[in-house]
Amino acid sequence: MIGLPENRLLCLLLLALLIPAVVCGAPVTRTLSTAEPGAGEVITVSLSIDGIDLGGVVETLPAGYAFAGTDHPADRVAVREQSIGFAVMNETRITYQIQAPASGSGDITGVWENFLGEADGEVAASHVAVDGIETEPESRGEKPPAQEAASPFAVLAAVAALLIAGRGGRQ
Template sequence: MKPGPLIISCLLLALLSVPALAAAPERTVTGTLLPGGEFVITLNVSGIAVGGLVETIPEGFLFFSSTHPPGRVSVADRQVSFALLDDERVSYRLRAPTEGDGVITGYWEDFVAGENGTVAPTWLSPTTEPREAAASTIPAAAPGFSVPGTLLALAAILFAWGRSG
């Protein structure tokens, strides 16, 4: 086989590497959102091998606890930070204020894939009527190309180039 078609094939492989859409974390709220009551926030972070997640909780809401390993959680004012190491999910408990509402916002970063993004904001409004909190369903995807696919294509190109010379 001539090196020209092989190089073109390798370049096509590199260009057609399947984009990896990092599974952007999605936040759900469970429990009854009552003034002064506690409820659970859960984020699906299964697409992040090694990375971090920072949640900013609304004014007046208090971080109460987390199921995440203690050495990988940091709380400073209204920011709760989580170190992620192949975790499926992150859960933490908040206490609502006796009055008032607010929005939880979040930011994530995947150090392996080199991707980052925001978690869709979640509105929290405690009422005196018991009801289940609504879950945030808007994912904030950060598209990118898969690292293994790109490395494979690069290796194929270098191999073809080395054989042609």
């Protein structure tokens, strides 16, 4: 006999296979409280989400910038190095904070996935620069850029696991 969490997972899989995708794309847009923060300043990042009933968003921060918190439920957030994954269940807005380094610039990038609509895409990059000063990537024995940005698909898998675990415990 299949248990309750497995029944829910099976139902979700059947829905994903049987319901035709109505949404061809679910755009996610990002706005920043400032693109030129002072050294150590906390920036508020807002994601506007349209049409994702069940899915995820993964944001990747530039080197030196650090995740500083969110009002999104803790059990639906996964942070790994410079990547932040958010499980999305009918949200229209997610807000989070990042802290700027003493100096540095780069792009905040992102990807989104709509699990039920079987669609995915990229969030347009947002450029940040401490005090408006552009800097070159540093190469003083730090990880090469290819290793800095973790694969968004690994974080999306973590987001999917959070969604399944969260849905399995609710009645």
